Amino acid sequence: METTTDTTDIEPFRIAVPEAAIDDLRTRLAATRWPDQLPGTGWERGIPLDHLGELAERWRSAYDWRAAEATLNAFPQFTTTIDGQPIHFLHVRSPEPDAVPLVLTHGYPSSVAEFLKAIGPLTDPRAHGGDPADAFHVVAPSLPGYGFSTPLRSTGWEVGRTARAWAELMDRLGYDRYVAQGGDIGAGVSGELAKIVPDRVVAVHVNTDVTAISLVGGMLPAEIDGLSPEETARLDELRAYEAEGRGYLQLQSTRPQTLAYSLADSPVGQLAWIAEKFWEWNAMGPGGRRHVADIDHLLTNVSIYWFTGSGPSAAQFIYEAAHAEMDWTPSPLPTGFAVCSAEPLIRRIIDPEHRNGHWSELDRGGHFPMYEAPELLVDDLRAYVRAFR
DSSP: OOOOSOOOOOEEEOOOOOHHHHHHHHHHHHTOOOOOOOTTOOGGGSSOHHHHHHHHHHHHHTOOHHHHHHHHHTSOEEEEEETTEEEEEEEEOOSSTTOEEEEEEOOTTOOGGGGHHHHHHHHOGGGGTSOGGGOEEEEEEOOTTSTTSOSOOSSOOSHHHHHHHHHHHHHHTTOSSEEEEEETHHHHHHHHHHHHOTTTEEEEEEEEOHHHHHHSTTOSOSOOTTOOHHHHHHHHHHHHHHHHHTHHHHHHHHOHHHHHHHHHHOHHHHHHHHHHHHHHHSOBOGGGOBOOSOHHHHHHHHHHHHHHTHHHHHHHHHHHHHHSOOOOSOOSSOEEEEEETOOHHHHHHHOTTOOOSEEEEESSOOSOHHHHSHHHHHHHHHHHHGGGO
16 A cells, blocks of 8 residues: 555455554553543533543443454455555455446545445345345445545545546446445545446435535525424524534634644544544434444444544545535436435425435434444435336
8 A cells, every 4th residue: 555656456455453553542542631521511512521531441441443353354355546545445246146336435434334234235135135136246445545545645635536536446346337325425426426427327326414414515595485483493403503513624624734633643532523423413312312322333433543544634635625626516317315314304405396306214324324224225225226227
């Protein structure tokens, strides 16, 4: 992964974090200098001290990175260099001869670990109680500067350049016809890929949720005609969340290097930066309370950022995306939407004229549905793609 010039070589890759790096993580966690928390304050000011303390202690003393590493390494992984940038990807071929290639793209602050529960059902539906005619060959790259697609070699890596890299990657793998799927940044990359190579992308499928819709600038309209008082109140809540919830985005979009020092040097800093979003963006749990259903999955995701040092370069990606000149015209190809934990107001915001032929409202899942509710998202993707096989 140290090469800076492009070749078409694709090299096998295996995650092998040195034991010294794990020991260093535990030492740093044990030596954390904790701040105070003001009495009577909670999540409204950021991740609370007691919550983060419990996460950090589990990460230090109970979490098993080696088990997570073995789970990740159970899937075939590779690296290649595209446009001067190391690109890491999972490539899991289906046993079914007529499987359709599928490129899956994660978002922020996620990683390819989000897809681990879904890869088996996607590639081998026969073995998971599904129809073998729905099988996919799965390609799941790490975004440039994320996870094992590091180090970030140059400026300018944003959604459009990433989509061009994905087109090159699929060419190198010999796939000339494929489906693109993603959420968050991955939704943008998938849509751009369809615009760049419309003769190769068969269809696009994206997942979204209320928080993603609220935080993407310009998605919330100034007003919508015919709203009920309850819907108007809900739209006001979403606008308030848009104003309050974009702090992480504004910082990374304007001063990523200033943030980088904390993310690179402090595992608790990196943990807090991601864990707050996992709590805030997950689906609601019982009783309307937010929760993170799988703490070890969260810690695996944070560990990938920590061991690869990709927290700073992921922030650089967001800076580039904020400053890129993007063509915001929609993809000319069919796009299916899966909206997690949906509410009726969301379609009135995104698709008021019901132009999207495939619009699914999933009753579970939040910002990371490939992990939170993989069976729902996999079923929806299968149903959508059947018409294009």
